[in-house]
Amino acid sequence: MTLLDLWLSRSIPMCLLLQSLVLMALCFPSASMCPKGCICQRDPHLHGLNVSCSQSRLKEIPPSLPVDTVLLRLDHNQIGAVPDQAFHGLRLLRELNLSYNAVETLGEGAFSGIEATLQVLDLSHNRITSVHKDAFARLKARVIVDDNPWHCDCALQQAIGGMAHNHEAAARVLCRSSELRDQEGRPFLAVDTDLCNLAKRTTDYAMLVTMFGWFAMVISYVVYYVRQNQEDARRHLEYLKSLPSKPKKPDEADDISTVV
Secondary structure (H helix, E strand, C coil): CCHHHHHHHHHHHHHHHHHHHHHHHHHCCCHHHCCCCCEEEEECCCCEEEEECCCCCCCCCCCCCCCCEEEEECCCCCCCCCCCCCCCCCCCCCEEECCCCCCCEECCCCCCCCCCCCCEEECCCCCCCEECCCCCCCCCCEEECCCCCEEECHHHHHHHHCCHHHHHHHHCCEEEEECCHHHCCCEHHHCCCCHHHHHHHHHHHHHHHHHHHHHHHHHHHHHHHHHHHHHHHHHHHHHHHHCCCCCCCHHHHHHHHHHC
């Protein structure tokens, strides 16, 4: 066997193996990017990945999610916040499950970048009390918000107003606390008061009370100052009256006699 034959017999299998590895890397790029603690499976019907991170003890949303994720399950974790643009770049995402976490609030850009494709958003069983007024404004998805300790205020009223296509979700919002005490424990849609104007009126009343308080303090100080000065003047006058008169000098008496 010549040296050339020997080299070819050894290099051809290596080339084939290298080509196979390159093809696998090109065909399955997301498999190597699957976040730690998650399971990524390709769905041939949806032409993307099902990424399941359920019950993975996550405290934050994984920063490097596969770009071809179609279904993302982050339920039953300890996620406490949804940062702005947390899902930016997931242009194929259709379903997002964030239920049974510890999310307390939602910002304006929490779901930025996935508004057009998202079909289902599950936020049930969290600790959400407040949201930005535009948190759901551009979403077309079916939003599930059951079992959250909502604080019913102006921002929530505006956010719910932007969910006209999500009347079912809005009907499930219960006020754990409210700007109106008689609304606590009742469905949010039962609130027939404009909470935004209520907040404005409350602010106006607070400003009016504060201004009246300052005005009263100024008047009280002026009255106290005047009375104090009057008292000091009276005491000074009484002191002057109590002083003994000065005896007249002899030469002054002679001058007076001469004049007479």
